[in-house]
Amino acid sequence: MLFVRPMDPALRKKSLNRLKRIEGQVRGVARMIEEERYCADTLVQVSAIHESLRSLAQLLLKNHLQNCATEAIRSADDDRREQMYDELVDLFAKHIR
Numbered sequence: 001m002l003f004v005r006p007m008d009p010a011l012r013k014k015s016l017n018r019l020k021r022i023e024g025q026v027r028g029v030a031r032m033i034e035e036e037r038y039c040a041d042t043l044v045q046v047s048a049i050h051e052s053l054r055s056l057a058q059l060l061l062k063n064h065l066q067n068c069a070t071e072a073i074r075s076a077d078d079d080r081r082e083q084m085y086d087e088l089v090d091l092f093a094k095h096i097r
Contacts, residue, residue, distance in 0.1 A: 029049065
């Protein structure tokens with residue numbers, strides 16, 4: 001099992017604020033669908049949500065690389081390093097889809 005580091009409080013606050021904005025965007029799209037708004041306008045808002053989530057994911061990925069991954073890769077524990085390499089490959093594969 002890999003060591004889990006606590007998240008920097010400023011990053012946690014920034015991430016939670018972004019999630020609250022995304023939550024508002026999702027509620028807005030739900031309202032658009034309820035009101036039977038024009039499909040193209042709704043799709044534009046869905047794309048905005050997607051970009052907001054990608055931005056959050058990049059922020060979290062950067063934090064993971066700077067902290068958790070760096071520590072594991074510099075570790076003298078070969079198994080821990082290999083686990084981190086495998087985890088990073090999986091994360092990048094999921095992130096680039």
